[in-house]
Amino acid sequence: MSEIKIFLNNIEMDNLTKRKLRDFIGVNTIQQAKKLLGLPTVASNRVYRLLDELYTARERQREIQREQAVKVIQERRKAQKVGREIREVQQIKRGAKEFIIQQPSKNQFAYKQVLKKFKGKKVKVFTIRKGVVVHSTEIEIPTTAYNKWWDEKGAYYFLEGDSGDQYTPLLNPQLRGMPVSEDEPINEPPAKIIVSSNLELAENRVEQVFREGIRNCMFKPIVDFCDMKIEESKSRTTIWRYKNIKKKALALEEEYTNGVPEDKVQGISNELQVNISVEMPFAEQPFINCKSEKAPLNSFKFINTRMNHIDLNEVVDTSTFIPVEAEELKALAEQYIKDGKYFDYLKNKEGEYTKIRTLENQFCSKCDWLEMFNEFEKDSGLLNCKMDYINDDCAWFVKNGIHNNQSRLFKEGVPQKQIDMTRAYANFYKCEDYEGFLGKITDFRKCDNFDNIGYYTVSEFDFTNVEPRVKQLIDMLGYLYEGNVYPSVDLKMWEKHGVGIKVCEGCWGNKIDFRFPDAMYERVGEGDHPPRGYSKWCGIQQKFNFNQSFYMRGDREYFENMKAHLKGTAEVGMWEDGEGYITYPKQKGFTNAPIVGFVMAYQRLSLIRQMLDMDLSKVYSVCVDGIYYDDHDFKLHKTFEYKDTINQVKGSESYCSGIHNPEHDEFEGDSEVSEWATAEPREFGMVELFKGAGGNGKTHYNLTDEGLMRKIYVAPSWKLATTKAKEYKCEANVIANLLHETKRFGFLRYNNVFIIDESSMISEETKLALKSIYQGCKLIFCGDNGFQLPPTEGTEMNEVGFDRVVEFKTNYRFTCGKHSQIANEVRGMIEAKEDNKKIIDFIIDSYENIKEPIGYKPTDMILCSQTRCVKCKNENCDCDGNNFSLQWTKKFGKTKWKTKERSNGYCNGDIVIGDKPLKVKCENRHGYTIHSVQGETYEETIYIDARKIKSGRMGYTAISRARRWEQIKIIL
Numbered sequence: 001m002s003e004i005k006i007f008l009n010n011i012e013m014d015n016l017t018k019r020k021l022r023d024f025i026g027v028n029t030i031q032q033a034k035k036l037l038g039l040p041t042v043a044s045n046r047v048y049r050l051l052d053e054l055y056t057a058r059e060r061q062r063e064i065q066r067e068q069a070v071k072v073i074q075e076r077r078k079a080q081k082v083g084r085e086i087r088e089v090q091q092i093k094r095g096a097k098e099f100i101i102q103q104p105s106k107n108q109f110a111y112k113q114v115l116k117k118f119k120g121k122k123v124k125v126f127t128i129r130k131g132v133v134v135h136s137t138e139i140e141i142p143t144t145a146y147n148k149w150w151d152e153k154g155a156y157y158f159l160e161g162d163s164g165d166q167y168t169p170l171l172n173p174q175l176r177g178m179p180v181s182e183d184e185p186i187n188e189p190p191a192k193i194i195v196s197s198n199l200e201l202a203e204n205r206v207e208q209v210f211r212e213g214i215r216n217c218m219f220k221p222i223v224d225f226c227d228m229k230i231e232e233s234k235s236r237t238t239i240w241r242y243k244n245i246k247k248k249a250l251a252l253e254e255e256y257t258n259g260v261p262e263d264k265v266q267g268i269s270n271e272l273q274v275n276i277s278v279e280m281p282f283a284e285q286p287f288i289n290c291k292s293e294k295a296p297l298n299s300f301k302f303i304n305t306r307m308n309h310i311d312l313n314e315v316v317d318t319s320t321f322i323p324v325e326a327e328e329l330k331a332l333a334e335q336y337i338k339d340g341k342y343f344d345y346l347k348n349k350e351g352e353y354t355k356i357r358t359l360e361n362q363f364c365s366k367c368d369w370l371e372m373f374n375e376f377e378k379d380s381g382l383l384n385c386k387m388d389y390i391n392d393d394c395a396w397f398v399k400n401g402i403h404n405n406q407s408r409l410f411k412e413g414v415p416q417k418q419i420d421m422t423r424a425y426a427n428f429y430k431c432e433d434y435e436g437f438l439g440k441i442t443d444f445r446k447c448d449n450f451d452n453i454g455y456y457t458v459s460e461f462d463f464t465n466v467e468p469r470v471k472q473l474i475d476m477l478g479y480l481y482e483g484n485v486y487p488s489v490d491l492k493m494w495e496k497h498g499v500g501i502k503v504c505e506g507c508w509g510n511k512i513d514f515r516f517p518d519a520m521y522e523r524v525g526e527g528d529h530p531p532r533g534y535s536k537w538c539g540i541q542q543k544f545n546f547n548q549s550f551y552m553r554g555d556r557e558y559f560e561n562m563k564a565h566l567k568g569t570a571e572v573g574m575w576e577d578g579e580g581y582i583t584y585p586k587q588k589g590f591t592n593a594p595i596v597g598f599v600m601a602y603q604r605l606s607l608i609r610q611m612l613d614m615d616l617s618k619v620y621s622v623c624v625d626g627i628y629y630d631d632h633d634f635k636l637h638k639t640f641e642y643k644d645t646i647n648q649v650k651g652s653e654s655y656c657s658g659i660h661n662p663e664h665d666e667f668e669g670d671s672e673v674s675e676w677a678t679a680e681p682r683e684f685g686m687v688e689l690f691k692g693a694g695g696n697g698k699t700h701y702n703l704t705d706e707g708l709m710r711k712i713y714v715a716p717s718w719k720l721a722t723t724k725a726k727e728y729k730c731e732a733n734v735i736a737n738l739l740h741e742t743k744r745f746g747f748l749r750y751n752n753v754f755i756i757d758e759s760s761m762i763s764e765e766t767k768l769a770l771k772s773i774y775q776g777c778k779l780i781f782c783g784d785n786g787f788q789l790p791p792t793e794g795t796e797m798n799e800v801g802f803d804r805v806v807e808f809k810t811n812y813r814f815t816c817g818k819h820s821q822i823a824n825e826v827r828g829m830i831e832a833k834e835d836n837k838k839i840i841d842f843i844i845d846s847y848e849n850i851k852e853p854i855g856y857k858p859t860d861m862i863l864c865s866q867t868r869c870v871k872c873k874n875e876n877c878d879c880d881g882n883n884f885s886l887q888w889t890k891k892f893g894k895t896k897w898k899t900k901e902r903s904n905g906y907c908n909g910d911i912v913i914g915d916k917p918l919k920v921k922c923e924n925r926h927g928y929t930i931h932s933v934q935g936e937t938y939e940e941t942i943y944i945d946a947r948k949i950k951s952g953r954m955g956y957t958a959i960s961r962a963r964r965w966e967q968i969k970i971i972l
Contacts, residue, residue: 112150118197119143124351124575126194136351198573198581199556205564206557208308209259210278218260219253221300221312222272245272245297259308266290275299278310280565281344282550282582287565291919303359305342307558311359321355321364329353329365337553344552369524373537377592380514384748384776385439386590389544394444394507394709397676401455401485402542402597403658405604407623409651410476418643419636421606421625426516426534428602430639432609433493437598439512440752442686442778445679445707446505450488452684454508455597457485457676462500470497472616473608479656481663483675487601493608505677507709509752510686510776538599541592549583604656610637623649679707685803687771689759690782693827694960695813695937698782702755703728708778711753714738716761719898719909720935724757726907735766744773752777758935759783763794771801787830788957789934813937819965822846826956839952843959847968853888853943858896858913861938862888862927862971863958864945884945885927898925930958938962945971 115123120143126136142149210218226246233239249272260268269276269290274297278288281303302310324332333353336343346355356363377383389395421427428434438453450456461480463471474480480494488508491501520533531539554562559580563572570584603625611619611627618630628646636642654661682705690698703713703724713732715721725732735756737743747754754774756762759781770779781797790796799805814820822843829839853862867885868875878886897912900921906912916922927945934957944958962968 112154114195115139115141115150115154116146118195119146122198122573124196124577126196126351128194137349138351196576198575201556201560201563201572201574203564203567204557204560206307206561207262208304208561209261210308210310217310218265218268218276218302219249219256221302222249222274223253225298225300242297248272262288270294273297276302278302278304280304280562281552282570282584283566284569295919303342305359306554307561311342313359321362323366324363326352326365329356329363332356332363342552344550346549347551369533369536372519372524372533373540376517376520376537379517381439381512381776382514382592382595385512385595386592386749387441387594388588388710389591389593390546390586390589392441392709393706394441394676397444397457397485397505397507398441398455398594398597399544400658401487402593403479403486403600403604403656404542405600405607405624406652406655406657407621407649408477408655409621409649411620413620415620415628415646416630417628418646419610419627419629419640420643421603421639422641423521423532423534424603424606424625424639425538425599426521426532427606427639428599429515431602431606433489433605434602435489435492436511436513437595438487438508439510440776440778441507441594441709442509442752443679443682443684443707444505444507444709445677446681447503448681450491450501450503450506452506452508453488453511454506455485455487455594456491456503456506458482458491458501459504460500460502462502464500466498469616470499470612473611474499476616476619477608477622477655478661479654479659481659481661483662484659487598489598489601489605493605505675507677508684509709509778512776538596541596544589544591544593546586546589547583548586549581551579551581553578554580606637606639610640613637621649621651622655623647677707679705682707683804686778687802688778688780688804688806689799689802690780690806690808691759691785692808693811693823694784694788694935694957695811696808697810697812698808699724699755699757699935700812701808702780702782703730708753708755708780710751711755712747712751714754714756715935716758717909717932717934718907719911719932720757722907722909723936735762735770739766739769739773748774748777753780754778755780755782757782758788759797760785760788761791761931761934762797763791764797765794766791767797767801787827787953788960789931789953792931813960813963816964816966819959819962819968822965823956823960826952826959830952830956834952836951840946840949840955843952843955844946844970844972847944847959847965847970849970849972850943851972853969853971855941856892856943857940858892858926860941860943861933861961862943862945863930863933863961864888864927865930865948865950865954867927867929882948884947885925885929888927888945889924892926894924896924896926897922930954933961936961938967940967941969942967943969943971947971 118141120141122138122140124136124138139154141154223246226242226249229242230239230246233242252268252271256264265276265278265288270293273292273294275292276288276290277286277299279286279302286301287304301313303313305311330353333343333345333356336356336358341358343356343358345353345357348354352365354365374383387395387398389399436453438455441454443452443454447456458480460482463474466474474494480499488506491503495501516534520537522533523530524533524536525531530536554574556574559572559574562580562582566572566582566584570582572580572582574580607622607625607627611622614627614629614634615632618632620628620630622628626643627640628649653659690702692698699713702708703711705711711730713721713724713728713730714735715724715732716735718734721732721734724730731751733747738747738754754770754777756770756779759767760783762781762783767781781802785797785799811820814823826839826843829842853860856862864884866882869877869880869883871877871880871882875883876886877883894916895914897916899906899908899910899912899917900923902908903921904917904919906917906920906922911925912922916924930949938961942958942962944955949955949958959968
């Protein structure tokens, strides 16, 4: 700096340039200096050099300052963390003073005696090491059979051995992937084990008065909303309206100074012209749900976050979570607790936060391996093949067919050698019997073969024609017994070796193929020896959790009030340390467990193939994918390798888990009788066409088939879709949505079978598009192709590309012989390609002709060929006299309505008779196109406006909506 000053004093330049140069002290780059200086070349070069040296020195000084600042911040955070940990332990101790084990030992009996005090309760068990909570877990202790529970489950919580068990040990930090210092022996017990019990909560319904906060918690959001509308509106009328609402809100706030009682909310809703709902966290329905008598200006959704207080729920997208580091997630939770803000959260079995939901945002713990798993499922297509183990009828059937490979001891002694499969879960495709995986499950029914890839119940095994050596191996493994469910690849392999197999039921679907990507071969998780990605993924798929627990903070009165509100829908509890929990049944539970069942089957078959090439008398045992034996010559299969270590194993009753042995188990029922499936047998095809006249039962047959899994009805129009949805109580949608670029992903994930009705209206181009988008799904087309209305665009669909084409010939709709005969004659004329005018004239001559629909009732139907004028293409215009629908609508007035959205209990396309329905978009309509009613059946009079009916197929479609001849009236 001094050198710069000396130079500036000696150099010849004007004062302005000197001032500019002094200003450069704060400039960041030499390039900026060049723009400021107007010096001669020699002088400027010297200045540039000096300034460059100064800039470098300043940057180094700033770097040192930054490093020092980081150290200060790190020390501060470390101190804060220690403080938090101390406070956490203190809080736990306050909640469980009399249940602290001060000097834990390796003797599990001590823990058994402590937990026995909490029979019939849930407890939280904390591990304290060096004054820090290093682990916590929740344990539900049974009321009866405590000793049995301890032996089978409880003791595992305190294991110090192999961490392969499904329970997390509380004692050994290394087993949880925690760092262990050199001066801390691995097996040294922790300093303290603290047990905290849940409290006994009563159901105590409290009538609340919403008042807490600087401003009343109910009126503040409404006033804020009015301010926003006043600021952004340009219309004087709109501004005046919201100023008036705001004035009323402020007056009501003044009136309810002591709070708003629950029974006054409806009056406020009407007065301010807004919808107001108040719900408990996790409740299915609001306990206050007030609708404005007038059209609402806005809807406010509140959550009762503590007694006598509500908060506005501002979360819009409940499916999106912001990923943050685990430590940051914990810090967020602690800050919310400190600030007294509402949040609820999820925890893992170690007691760590995994998700946090506030009223503004949602956060989740960042997990690289979980993101990798999600990407793998998406890329492989497995995301769309998941089974819903809560709702799918076949879920428990499949679960009984998933057999983990276990240990099996054949003879005592010490084997000389061991071979083991390399990456057994990942090398499934190297199995000689590999044929892919069961993807989407489309059928679950009785059957007599296992031709399709899937899971099947075996009613009989016949070993008569099996070679003695193969039978010897079957007996050694001990897993083939009648009445059990097996993957089809198991059965096909044994059938090749002469085993006779009869099956009585099964589930099957499409075939899928995939490989684990390279990233899934890496080890994931914490600890010295975490599992590889593909192994961890397979393990996760086999976890079936039927309940979901959320946690939150609150006082006893609040949780007792919540328990009264959620009675019968969720379990509400509270721990002694002040944490509450809400446990409720999951609505859905998706898993790729059927895939893992096949992974283990291929592992099993590879081991069986290997054993068949060995001297079975020299084999001592098998352990999952390892074989222990005495040395002898045999062919080593490519999926196996020699192992140096030899560990003899303990034996199980069967090589496979979940096997019922009728000779040893209590086996109920006749193995010849199906125990699971109720649907009758049916030929299998992934793309099928059911054709025949309307009323022949094509759609009914498929919609009532209980063997079709996760089916959805699809129609060309919402009117037909909603009609069938109500009639069959099924899920329904329209073809346009199936083809929608963004909506298709939801259908692919959640639906397996698509029953696509009125296929005559579907073009060949649409058929091919559906087959391409929904490959892997079962597509069932139903229609009267060639006889009813064709598609409005594209080429009419043909019968090429179907696995099955089934024709129905018995008509169940027509109850009148005369009407049936006329319809059949019309079909014959269409099939013979008679002139359209001739067919239409025949229809007109066959039924009663009228000039006016005298006696018309809104429950009747008027069918016409057009619902808009030809000239303007407008439904509300009849300038050319061709909008027949509008003509009838004007004639019969506002007594019949067609809804145009799904809202307030109405579906899109519903017909409402009488007064105009409130709170749903609708239009006055008395005339309907023949296209819009295709597929429906009517009991009342059908008036057919014969003007401009262009084809015989349109005429046939119109008359085939009726059951009887007298229903049809032709308007001329």
